[in-house]
Amino acid sequence: MRKWLPAAALLAAFITGPATAGPIVIKFSHVVAENTPKGKMANRFKALVEERLAGKVAVEVYPNSQLFGDNKVLEAMLLGDVQIGAPSLSKFSRYTSSMEIFDLPFLFKDLHAVERFQKGEAGQAMLDSMRDKGLIGLGYLHNGMKQMSAYTPLHKPSDAKGLKFRVQTSDVLAAQFEVLGATAVKKPFSEVFTLLQTKAIDGTENPWSNTYSKKFFEVQPYITETDHGVLDYMVVTSTEFWQGLPDDIRAELKKAIEEAVEYGNSVALEQAGQDRQAIIDSGRSEVIALTPEERAEWVDAMRPVWKQFEDRIGKDLIEKALAANNR
DSSP, X not given: OXXXXXXXXXXXXXXXXXXXXXXXXXXXXXXXXXXXXXHHHHHHHHHHHHHHSTTTEEEEEEOTTSSOOTTTHHHHHHTTSOSEEOOBGGGXXXXXXXXXXXXXXXXXXXXHHHHXXXXXXXXXXXXXXXXXXXXXXEEEEXXXXXXXXXXXXXXXXXXXXXXXXXXOSOXXXXXXXXXXXXEEEEOOGGGHHHHHHTTSSSEEEEOHHHHHXXXXXXXXXXXXXXXXXXXXXXXXXXXXXXXXXXXXXXXXXXXXXXXXXXXXXXXXXXXXXXXXXXXXXXXXXXXXXXXXXXHHHHHHHHTHHHHHHHHHHOHHHHHHHHHGGGO
């Protein structure tokens, strides 16, 4: 026989139900180790939220592709399976072609120039350029300038001819190796060590922090200091999740993200030199410093990629990025 609750009991259940719902859970998924700038930034964000929003918001950090790889995290975010991620900027090209500007080789002279561009009007506008696709950028996070590693020494562009290099899923990054006569292999970051260890690929491009934390230097005897590109990330969330938060919670989370990103970026600037030295001290890899003449050869060889993607990215945007080098 079916039992019916009195109206007063139903009303009480309705009123008290939401109060026992618990804190808002934010899953923060990323693909690198916890001792990298991104890993440290994510943990700092978690600590700030625990300090300021205890009982209201709980942050769960999933490093090392434990939850999702960079190729899947944005789809998962749009489905509500993860709330915050920090994929590399290359991963956003399917949502806005302007983001491909960060993949152009030798566009930025150093990380300070990258930061000036990102903090400028054009860079800030790009954070909000995917709102209609369901994504909101909350900030740019540095990793560092990229170096090339290989089983053979790379002194000049012709040394890369015929070699296979792992790249992210980016047409620009693939093109930069193709102009060298090399083969670009698009594979997830989580597979890179095994690909190198088994010699399924000959080399890769990564900042010092990735090369050190993921132990790529243990299976790559040569690393050439090219500083040919930047590997940065965008801390991102879904429009639906972000706009659905209470105003006071969203304001506190935004503040915590901004502070954590600032911390992560300071770590990136400091850690690049430390990780580089640790690799040298290991004796496992030889770090090759290019002469100005050798570096000019690499620039000349890869510069045609700019023209190839100029219409897609926007000539005016490229000019604004170049201007950031001169301040």
